[in-house]
Each structure stands twice: as structure tokens, then as C-alpha cells.
Amino acid sequence: MNNHSxxxxxxxxxxxxxxxxxxxxLWIGKTAPHLIDDIHAWEExxxxxxxxxxxxxxxxxxxxxxxxxxxxxxxxxxxxxxEDPLNKNTVYNGIGHYNHFFYMPEHFATELAIRQKNxxxxxxxxxxxxxxxxxxxxxxxxxxxxxxxxxxxxxLIVYDGGDYLERGKLNVIVDNLIHKKRIQPIAMAFLQNGxxxxxxxxxxxxxxxxxxxxxxxPLARRKLNLLDITTHPGAxxxxxxSFGGLMSMYTGLRMPEIFGKVICQSGVFESEGRDxxxxxxxxxxxxxxxxxxxxxxxxxxxxxxxxxxxxxxRENGYDVTYREFSGGHNYTCWRDEIPRALEHQxxx
Numbered sequence: 001m002n003n004h005s006x007x008x009x010x011x012x013x014x015x016x017x018x019x020x021x022x023x024x025x026l027w028i029g030k031t032a033p034h035l036i037d038d039i040h041a042w043e044e045x046x047x048x049x050x051x052x053x054x055x056x057x058x059x060x061x062x063x064x065x066x067x068x069x070x071x072x073x074x075x076x077x078x079x080x081x082x083e084d085p086l087n088k089n090t091v092y093n094g095i096g097h098y099n100h101f102f103y104m105p106e107h108f109a110t111e112l113a114i115r116q117k118n119x120x121x122x123x124x125x126x127x128x129x130x131x132x133x134x135x136x137x138x139x140x141x142x143x144x145x146x147x148x149x150x151x152x153x154x155x156l157i158v159y160d161g162g163d164y165l166e167r168g169k170l171n172v173i174v175d176n177l178i179h180k181k182r183i184q185p186i187a188m189a190f191l192q193n194g195x196x197x198x199x200x201x202x203x204x205x206x207x208x209x210x211x212x213x214x215x216x217x218p219l220a221r222r223k224l225n226l227l228d229i230t231t232h233p234g235a236x237x238x239x240x241x242s243f244g245g246l247m248s249m250y251t252g253l254r255m256p257e258i259f260g261k262v263i264c265q266s267g268v269f270e271s272e273g274r275d276x277x278x279x280x281x282x283x284x285x286x287x288x289x290x291x292x293x294x295x296x297x298x299x300x301x302x303x304x305x306x307x308x309x310x311x312x313x314r315e316n317g318y319d320v321t322y323r324e325f326s327g328g329h330n331y332t333c334w335r336d337e338i339p340r341a342l343e344h345q346x347x348x
Contacts, residue, residue, distance in 0.1 A: 038328030120148035161190025234260020
């Protein structure tokens with residue numbers, strides 16, 4: 001396209017312009033902000049746009065046809081984000097900002113996250129629980145999901161449960177998967193994190209393990225119709241992303257008699273040059289009976305950390321399924337990937 005056509009195309013169809021695998025971000029103005037995105041570690045590495053005509057700036061990259069990308073424009077001097085007037089698609093990033101986003105032509109958001117009419121729905125209930133053993137002193141919100149069946153079912157613990165419920169649409173996804181008979185019915189416990197204390201609670205914390213075993217599980221047994229874990233050892237699952245992914249792995253390693261199915265999305269396994277203790281437990285071949293699912297995006301800063309762990313897991317005898325996708329570190333990607341994980345762990 002010539003420059004005039006680029007402008008007209010962007011005004012009509014929005015940013016960025018996609019031609020094959022080439023993606024071009026445009027900015028119209030006397031000066032241009034920088035681009036920050038999933039690929040370039042956001043504010044840590046802003047990308048300069050090049051002037052291609054008077055009042056027209058551009059930045060181009062190559063992306064796989066299956067990619068999903070989040071980005072923003074950014075002014076390095078003021079350290080403020082600037083809205084892209086050519087892209088109205090935004091999504092909350094969970095840390096105080098909204099990112100612009102787009103899908104490449106071969107990537108489609110999962111339709112399983114869309115609530116369907118006239119199918120049985122599970123019931124989500126709200127509960128307050130004591131935060132005994134955790135960093136804060138008081139009560140915390142917990143949400144339970146009861147599937148639309150009468151028989152006893154396994155339980156899935158979900159760390160960062162509020163995000164998986166609201167941003168990940170996990171209850172809707174599970175409703176649809178159960179209805180399509182792609183997974184067995186499961187119950188879920190959506191656990192809220194400790195806010196500023198999240199790292200303390202999720203960095204392989206035995207306090208969280210004790211809270212889970214003594215507060216959450218007894219309440220879940222009272223409120224939900226669960227399989228008896230003494231006769232179905234390892235039937236329950238645990239799910240988390242990022243530090244929640246680390247904590248899901250640690251939970252399975254520490255409580256394999258209960259949580260035999262681990263789903264770890266974009267897990268954190270090392271910080272400041274030191275492995276978390278979950279990696280040491282893997283080296284010691286603890287709880288090799290657990291079944292692991294791990295996934296992570298090609299644009300995720302934790303990619304090499306997750307790749308590094310694969311031979312360690314396999315050499316030590318763990319059953320692990322590992323998947324990479326063209327995306328970053330965000331709930332849109334985790335939402336679109338979680339149906340595969342659930343089918344692998346709870347498939348009929």
C-alpha cells in the first residue's frame with residue numbers, strides 16, 4: 001500500500017494493518033509515541049516508530065498467523081500510556097491499565113467462553129472464609145462452582161480465582177465443555193489471592209497448603225457434592241497462572257494424594273537466579289504420580305524458564321504435557337488455552 005492507502009485502511013479497519021504475516025502499527029501526528037507490547041517486555045523496552053511521511057509514523061513486525069498480541073502506545077519522558085485512536089479494542093491487564101489487542105487471521109478466541117442459551121448451567125456461590133495461616137488477618141472471598149449434575153464430582157482448585165472467574169470466564173467454559181461431553185462434570189473452588197501478599201502466598205507457601213487443607217477443603221466438602229478422595233486418590237485438580245502456576249505445581253507435589261491433576265499456565269520457577277523449591281522437589285522425584293499440563297506463550301518472558309523445566313521433569317519420570325502458543329502473559333491467552341488443559345486432565 002502507498003502511504004495514503006495505509007491511512008485510509010487504518011481509519012476504516014483500525015490498527016494494526018495486517019498483510020500476510022507483516023503487522024504495521026500506524027500513528028498520525030507531528031510526533032509519535034513509542035510502542036510497548038507483549039513481545040518487547042512492555043515499558044522495559046519501548047520501540048520507536050519511524051517517520052514514513054509527513055505526519056505519518058509506522059512500526060512493523062512479523063507475526064505468526066495464529067498470534068494474539070496486546071500493546072499500547074507510550075511516552076517515555078512522561079512514562080504515560082497514550083490511547084491508540086485507530087484501535088478501539090481494549091482489555092484490562094490486571095495491573096491498572098487497559099491494553100489494545102488484536103488477533104492474527106488464523107487465531108480465533110475460544111467460543112467456549114461465550115455463554116450459550118438453553119444449556120444446563122452450574123451454580124456459582126459466594127462464601128467468606130477465615131484467612132488462618134495467611135498474611136492477612138480476617139476473612140476472604142471464595143467462590144464455589146457446582147456443576148449441573150447430581151452425582152459426586154472431582155474438585156478443581158483455582159488460584160487467582162477472581163481473575164479466572166471474571167476475566168477467564170472459566171465457569172462458562174466448564175458449562176460448555178460439560179454440555180458437549182468433552183470433560184466429566186467437575187466442581188471448582190475459586191480462591192482469591194492475598195493482594196500485596198500474593199507473592200508470599202504463592203511462592204511455594206506451606207501456609208497456603210495448610211489453609212487449603214484445613215479451611216478450603218472442609219468447606220468445599222460441605223457445600224459441594226465431591227468425590228470421596230479416600231476412595232479416589234488424586235482425583236482432584238489444581239490450576240493457576242504465573243505465580244499461581246508455580247503454586248499449582250507445588251500443591252500437586254505436596255498433596256498428590258488429593259491433587260493428582262496439575263494445570264500450570266505460564267508458571268514461575270526461578271527468581272533472581274535461584275530456583276523455587278518446587279524445582280528441587282522435582283529433582284528429588286517427589287510425587288511422580290501426578291499428571292501435569294503446562295502451557296505458555298511465545299511472547300511470555302517466562303518462556304525459557306518453562307522450556308528449561310521440561311527435560312528436568314521428563315528425566316525425573318513425570319507425566320507432563322507441554323504446549324506453546326503464539327501469545328503473551330495474559331488472561332486472554334490463558335482463557336483460550338484452558339479448554340485444552342481441562343480436556344486433557346478431565347476428559348471423558
